[in-house]
Amino acid sequence: MIVVFLLPILTGVMLVHGIWPDRDSKILVFKAFLGIGIGLGIWSLLYFLYLLWFAGRHGFIVIQVIIFIVLLAITIWKERKRGWGFLPHWNFRSLTRTQGILAAFSCVVLLVSLSSTVSYLLRRKQGDWDAWMMFNRAARFVYRDQANWLESFSPRMDPIFHADYPLLLAMNIASGWDTLGNETPHVPMAESALFAIGCAGLMVGALACIKSVGQAALGLIILWGTPVVVNEGSREMADIPLAFFILATGILIYLYVLHKKPGLLALAGLTAGLAAWTKNEGSVIVIAAGLALVIAFFREKPLRALGVYALGLILPLSIVLYFKFFLAPPSDVLSNGVARSIAQVLDPSRHAEILRFYWGEFLGFGRWGIPGLSIGIIPVLLIYFLLFNSGAVKKYPGAYIAGITMLVIQALGYYAIYLITPYDLTWHLSYSIERIALQIFPLVAFLVLSASRSPESVFDSHAVD
Amino acid sequence: MIKKSLDIYARSSKWLQQGAIVLIALAGLYASVQNLISTKYLGSITDDPVADWEIRFAPLKEQLPFKRGVVGYISDSNIPGVTYNTPNDEGEYVLAQYVLAPIIIVRGTDQEWNIGNLDKPAYEIWSKSNQGQFIVIPFKDKLYLFHRLGK
Numbered sequence: 001m002i003v004v005f006l007l008p009i010l011t012g013v014m015l016v017h018g019i020w021p022d023r024d025s026k027i028l029v030f031k032a033f034l035g036i037g038i039g040l041g042i043w044s045l046l047y048f049l050y051l052l053w054f055a056g057r058h059g060f061i062v063i064q065v066i067i068f069i070v071l072l073a074i075t076i077w078k079e080r081k082r083g084w085g086f087l088p089h090w091n092f093r094s095l096t097r098t099q100g101i102l103a104a105f106s107c108v109v110l111l112v113s114l115s116s117t118v119s120y121l122l123r124r125k126q127g128d129w130d131a132w133m134m135f136n137r138a139a140r141f142v143y144r145d146q147a148n149w150l151e152s153f154s155p156r157m158d159p160i161f162h163a164d165y166p167l168l169l170a171m172n173i174a175s176g177w178d179t180l181g182n183e184t185p186h187v188p189m190a191e192s193a194l195f196a197i198g199c200a201g202l203m204v205g206a207l208a209c210i211k212s213v214g215q216a217a218l219g220l221i222i223l224w225g226t227p228v229v230v231n232e233g234s235r236e237m238a239d240i241p242l243a244f245f246i247l248a249t250g251i252l253i254y255l256y257v258l259h260k261k262p263g264l265l266a267l268a269g270l271t272a273g274l275a276a277w278t279k280n281e282g283s284v285i286v287i288a289a290g291l292a293l294v295i296a297f298f299r300e301k302p303l304r305a306l307g308v309y310a311l312g313l314i315l316p317l318s319i320v321l322y323f324k325f326f327l328a329p330p331s332d333v334l335s336n337g338v339a340r341s342i343a344q345v346l347d348p349s350r351h352a353e354i355l356r357f358y359w360g361e362f363l364g365f366g367r368w369g370i371p372g373l374s375i376g377i378i379p380v381l382l383i384y385f386l387l388f389n390s391g392a393v394k395k396y397p398g399a400y401i402a403g404i405t406m407l408v409i410q411a412l413g414y415y416a417i418y419l420i421t422p423y424d425l426t427w428h429l430s431y432s433i434e435r436i437a438l439q440i441f442p443l444v445a446f447l448v449l450s451a452s453r454s455p456e457s458v459f460d461s462h463a464v465d
Numbered sequence: 466m467i468k469k470s471l472d473i474y475a476r477s478s479k480w481l482q483q484g485a486i487v488l489i490a491l492a493g494l495y496a497s498v499q500n501l502i503s504t505k506y507l508g509s510i511t512d513d514p515v516a517d518w519e520i521r522f523a524p525l526k527e528q529l530p531f532k533r534g535v536v537g538y539i540s541d542s543n544i545p546g547v548t549y550n551t552p553n554d555e556g557e558y559v560l561a562q563y564v565l566a567p568i569i570i571v572r573g574t575d576q577e578w579n580i581g582n583l584d585k586p587a588y589e590i591w592s593k594s595n596q597g598q599f600i601v602i603p604f605k606d607k608l609y610l611f612h613r614l615g616k
Binding site for chain 2: 141144156384
């Protein structure tokens, strides 16, 4: 079981380190968590390719081990050339009192929320509704008759089971079962928890790199102190993995503005492509991040930035397009036909209904359940930004223009889908809007916290922000 | 005077910021503890309703002459005049597909092999209106396999 996930994670970490060989200890932490999602994503793509050529042979583990050993050898060779002095030196005594208190507090929140995750997973061993309908179901279709796995995408399947959905989670689960030779629910359980932990780790690592330890601890408290994030991370669904890739793409573009290392944009392309391999909505982030780059770097050779971004995008996007054009049945969301879709787009009552739900989610998403406090986390974050604005938005405008562009385009993409959905609009909105908000919430939280003064500057008189 | 006012403003602003951070930290801790407590209402750790569903369908699955293919599926909602709970009916349909994978289920009885997930009254109504068209193989827990004759 450990090998099933350790190989992809270590491969992901080595790949990230190979593309972005920075050795700062905080950046290493960020790269370790980024490696979780990238590793799982890359192995999911490779398992898909493996099945296309070798379905029924059950030899994927051999390929995994060979690739891992080759990557390990390359990493060791490259690191030996640079000298081993990079190993991080952790000095907890250097933490200020504020940092120590906040770090300890965030660890308590983390432990409590991790316990919630474990408790949830143990009580819902096979995940929740969408996991049965889509991700774990698709994994069963592939694993239980691997030789004929292509029949899993039959157009005869009821559209509610979404056989057209991208396969990141299903491929990982099926390959895990394939390696273990056993259809254990522990594989999807572990995968779900890993993405949830990875998402929190990305936030903590990035804020520690960009701001401070105190801000990173606060980011962890906000992310993992929000029940909907913790619970969705335990449901074996694709919303937290998608949130992971959206957050990673936003952070990598932010880091590119700071460090100007092209490898970061290539990684952003990779994570955006993996978002498209996770869920249909993930395709929007591919376009959103591309447009964000053009707008943010309009005055500094946007084509070059786009070119590097596209380089990272090639592998995942090619596979997504192949899957969509040659294997997947038509999507139910697009099944209305042109005439009916246009009629729906022109119907003002639909716009009003969508805006009403958007506003409701803006006010109420991520409620903490505190008696008397009915507002959600987004207004709290906006008030927090007004109180703590550090001026980073003016200092790094490209980073925030890119991040906000991504969020706006993603929200518009969801809006367009709701407009043309063939399902009852109120039902569709009620069923999905909280998870849609969840997909972009970590990036919203990251942008707000990265643009705000750190707790150290408020509590420690000598601290500079 | 102005300096004093600015000083008071700066100090009150700092207190506000300190208060905001403390409140957020406490709210996050409170919410995470409440959330942990609430997970106990999700059911027992020893229960796995989906695995029970798997066991329920296992004998029926063994009777099917293929491992991958398409079978029909009907439930109480397909029988006119029978009362049923819509969310339960939908949930059972989803679970049936989940446990039967990689067999595809489609609504209706147009296939050669069809599954009936029917309460007794619903089965009796269905049986009367479909006499002579199917061989019926009954299973435990209100499950039936219908083999269409003459296909």
